[in-house]
Amino acid sequence: MNIKQLSKDKNLVNLSNSILKFFGCETYHDSLKEIDELLVNSKKKKVCLFLFDAFGKAILEKYKKAAPYMYKHRYLAIKSIYPPTTVAATTSLTTGKYPIETGYIGWTQYFSKSDKFVQVFSSINWKDRTDRITPFITSSILKTKYITDDINKKAGHEIASMIMSFDYSSKFGTSASNTKWAKTVDKTLATHDFVYAYNINPDHLMHHYGVNSPFVWFNIHQINHIVKKLTKKYPDTLFLAISDHGMMDVKYIEVSSIPGFKETLSKDVIAIESRFASFFVKDKEKFIEIYQKTPLLHDNFAIQSKDELFANHIFGYSEKQSKFALETLGDYTLIALNEYCLSDDYNVGKHLKAAHAGITDAEVNIYLQAYNTK
Numbered sequence: 001m002n003i004k005q006l007s008k009d010k011n012l013v014n015l016s017n018s019i020l021k022f023f024g025c026e027t028y029h030d031s032l033k034e035i036d037e038l039l040v041n042s043k044k045k046k047v048c049l050f051l052f053d054a055f056g057k058a059i060l061e062k063y064k065k066a067a068p069y070m071y072k073h074r075y076l077a078i079k080s081i082y083p084p085t086t087v088a089a090t091t092s093l094t095t096g097k098y099p100i101e102t103g104y105i106g107w108t109q110y111f112s113k114s115d116k117f118v119q120v121f122s123s124i125n126w127k128d129r130t131d132r133i134t135p136f137i138t139s140s141i142l143k144t145k146y147i148t149d150d151i152n153k154k155a156g157h158e159i160a161s162m163i164m165s166f167d168y169s170s171k172f173g174t175s176a177s178n179t180k181w182a183k184t185v186d187k188t189l190a191t192h193d194f195v196y197a198y199n200i201n202p203d204h205l206m207h208h209y210g211v212n213s214p215f216v217w218f219n220i221h222q223i224n225h226i227v228k229k230l231t232k233k234y235p236d237t238l239f240l241a242i243s244d245h246g247m248m249d250v251k252y253i254e255v256s257s258i259p260g261f262k263e264t265l266s267k268d269v270i271a272i273e274s275r276f277a278s279f280f281v282k283d284k285e286k287f288i289e290i291y292q293k294t295p296l297l298h299d300n301f302a303i304q305s306k307d308e309l310f311a312n313h314i315f316g317y318s319e320k321q322s323k324f325a326l327e328t329l330g331d332y333t334l335i336a337l338n339e340y341c342l343s344d345d346y347n348v349g350k351h352l353k354a355a356h357a358g359i360t361d362a363e364v365n366i367y368l369q370a371y372n373t374k
Contacts, residue, residue, distance in 0.1 A: 003302050003335060003359055005312055006098075007079040009033075012089055013316070015078065015242065015368065016096040016147050019047065023160075023194065025150045028096045029317070034076050035240075035368070042373050044238035048185075048195045048230075051093065052223055053086060053203035054356060056246025057365040059211065059220075066217050067224035070241060075370035082314045083276035083335075084245035084364050085357040086203065087120050093244065094146045094162070094196065098316020103142050103324035105315065106272035106357065110280075110328045111141065117269040117346075126269055127346050142324060151194055160194040165201070174201060174219055182226045189234050199223065206247045210353035231371040239371035246363045250275070250355045252343045253296055261290050270344045271328055273357035275336035277301075278329050287332060301334035301342070302359070309333060335359055 014032035021031045022039040039047070057077060064071040081092050081099060083106055091104035099105050108126050110117050117126040118133055120142065125131035133140075148160040168180035178199070185197045201223070205216050231239045255261050255270070262268065266282040281287045291297045306329050309315065315325060334342060336358030343350040356363045 003304065003312070003314070006082050006314060006316060008317060010076075010078040012078070012081055012093040012242070012244065012366075013096060013098055015240075016093050019049065019194070020096055020147055020150055022047065023151045023154060025147070025154045028101075029098070032076075032078070038075070038370060038373060039238065042238045044236060044372065046189070046193050046234070046237040048189060048197060048234070048237050048239045050227065050239065050241040051090065051196070051198045052241065052243055053090075053198070053200050054206055054245060054247040055202055055220070055223075055243040055366075056080075056362065057367045058246050058248075058362040059202065059206075059243075060367050062211070063217060063220045066221040069228040070224050070369055073241075073369040073371050074367045075240075075373075076368045078242075078366055078368055080243075080245040080364050080366055081316065082359070083273055083357040084359075085273050085276070086244055088315075089244035090198065091144070092316075093242070094148075095144055096147050096150075098318055100310075100315035100321050100325050101318045102144055103322030103328075104144075105325055105328055106276060108269070108271055108273070109324070110267070110269075110271050110330075111137075111324065112327050117267075117271060148194065148196060155193075159192055160196075161188050161192045162196045163188060163198065165197075165199040174205065174215075175222060178219070178222055178226065182230070186230060186233070189230065189237060203247065206354045207352045210249050211247055212249070227371070235372055237372060241369040241371070243366045245356050246360075246365065247354050247356050248339060248358075248360065248362045249353060250339050250341045252341050252350045253300075254343050254350075256345060258290065258294055258296070260286065261294075264290065267330070268344065269346060270342060271330055272333070273355075274341035274343055274350070275355055275358040275363075276333065277335075277342040278333040280330040281332055284331060291332075291334070296340075297334065300336065300338055300340040302337055304333050304335065306331055306333075 018031040123133040151160040267280040271278040
């Protein structure tokens with residue numbers, strides 16, 4: 001089964017290359033024409049890019065009454081990248097490069113040197129959670145350069161900064177954390193020309209409570225207030241707000257419940273994501289047979305071989321391919337077409353009520369909002 005190719009001219013990578021272009025830096029890929037024009041025509045010298053995790057197009061439309069200011073400022077509908085998940089998508093946005101280049105593919109990746117499946121952002125061994133890679137994967141094996149580094153190098157001093165909400169956690173809960181994060185964004189806007197401000201919500205809350213939770217409604221309402229307050233305070237700054245992907249409520253299928261499935265595998269861990277599930281297979285003929293004869297699989301997941309994934313440019317458009325992107329992909333990958341996820345014996349994520357990384361419109365489509373455009 002074929003899946004749609006990744007958008008080549010209206011995705012997160014194009015957006016970040018527009019920002020690089022605006023600040024006079026070398027670009028890695030095509031920029032986003034509409035944003036190039038906006039950046040120039042606004043005549044603003046300062047730019048702030050908000051990223052609210054999982055606040056995709058469908059979620060913003062669902063919560064438009066909780067976030068009327070943000071909904072009013074919808075500017076352009078664009079696409080995430082594949083897989084539409086935080087590890088891959090935020091890294092693509094903050095580097096200007098596709099997952100095939102960065103090596104950041106998904107939450108759980110296989111690394112041949114250590115023969116381990118590792119949670120990329122936490123550097124925890126998936127099968128033994130007391131085993132942590134040191135130094136972290138992100139600061140060693142997958143160390144990368146961000147667009148803020150490029151901008152600062154071009155300027156010759158620090159004019160660009162990244163602010164991450166998880167650095168401002170509070171024992172008083174999400175609302176207090178958002179307030180602390182917003183204060184830091186406010187302070188940094190006064191001294192920098194480019195600010196990338198990442199917020200872990202509503203993703204974090206939706207994972208645990210589902211997309212329909214009142215906790216999610218309140219958080220989005222607070223986010224809307226923060227965005228309105230900051231955009232009004234800094235009229236000389238062009239603000240852009242984006243998400244890395246969307247989110248949907250999900251159901252789980254245990255692979256151990258499918259007769260004969262586990263016996264076809266050479267490794268018993270699902271790589272990448274539960275909705276973009278990659279398998280290392282020793283009996284390919286039997287694996288395909290089980291997929292074809294099991295309605296739970298063939299009705300709910302598209303199947304792609306490793307060669308098909310690369311031939312179809314699922315992970316982006318570049319001749320420069322990270323060896324870590326290549327080695328983490330199994331022989332076959334099952335990609336969610338609806339609400340179902342796949343779960344293995346080690347998948348602690350199967351208690352989550354909502355997830356992402358599939359190829360539904362709810363996960364792939366995102367709104368880019370623009371503020372202070374004139």
